[in-house]
Amino acid sequence: MKGLCRDERWEDAGALIAEMVRKDCPPDEVTFNTVISYLCHRGLVDCAMEVVEQMPKYGCKPDNFTNSALVNAFSEHRCVDDALELLRTIPWKPNTVCYRSVLKGLCRADRWEDVGKLVAEMIRNQMNLDEVTFGLIIDCLCQKGLVDYGAEVLGEMTKFGCSPDIIMYNSLINGFSENGSVDDALELFKNLSCKRNVVTYNYMLKGLCRAERWEDAGKLVAEMVKDECLLNEVTFSTLISYLCQKGFVECAIEVFEKMPKYNCMPNVIIYSTLINGLSEQECVDDALKLLNDMPCKADTICYSAALKGLCRAERREDAGFLESATEVCELMLKYEYMPNVFIYSSLINGFAEQNRAEDTLKLLRNMQCEPDTICYSAALKGLCRAK
């Protein structure tokens, strides 16, 4: 059942339940809760509710698992007030997980007063306020820029027998570097009361990269290796994307080339980032080489990044880059990738600037997608320039 749900094969899941009934092996709460929780995760809240209504027919009653899934889905996919209302209609004392799902919705909606009230209610009901609950609140505060409050909650929670753990520290480090100063983040990073993990390092790295503190970033990675903390794909993605963004594409390439040494495989997004970076730095040949040597399948964004470089080069040097651009387009079609409107408009514009009205028109007429205004304008430009 779990497998079918994970693959979103809802009809098969329904058929399986029917089969269970037929074979005298009736579905139980666990069966239903599995289906319900997956439906909820996919945002199919109405379907989930329908399944809940089917439960009594099979002698099953919704329990804490059912309700926490629904409350969570209401919080995420609907209005958090629906979640709150559902919490109130549960005919028994809902457990911490159910409460926490509502808290999550309230935190995300920035309804801190209501968060406080609900926490007070939990305390009144002598419910277990655990690390997970505090971790959730701290992270939301940090994400909303209320890092100081996050730090305050971290201090207060010891009253409830909770001690700070690495997940909370990670949220705070990220919060400080995004919404405060990266030095505050570093300060905390250096004085943690528990062992750092790869997420800690990656957050810290992101902060340093954003601040363009490349030397510190380099030192951090060295420290990571020394600490025997394995660099992962996030580490590399972070470095590569920030280096490209800030115009240091050569460094990004160096980092990229080190990936295999750390058992990390670059994915299509990393490739498109690099191709785009090379195109923007007017290294179109390198961009094309990277595109051609990709071990994974290139997607539209990779192609359009390369085309961007080609079209720029064309404008600059009056060379035969548009021919390569057309070739790239053909390559795309060969691999059954649809060039998108952006690609077409770049190409049409490229031909127009070369006064090649015929090619411009031909391209416009043979487009594999709906031309937009920019395509038409570019074609018009070609026609006008050719007289």
Added chain:
DNA sequence: CTAGGGTTAG
């Protein structure tokens, strides 16, 4: 056997 706090990117 089911639920729950933290990473990256075009």
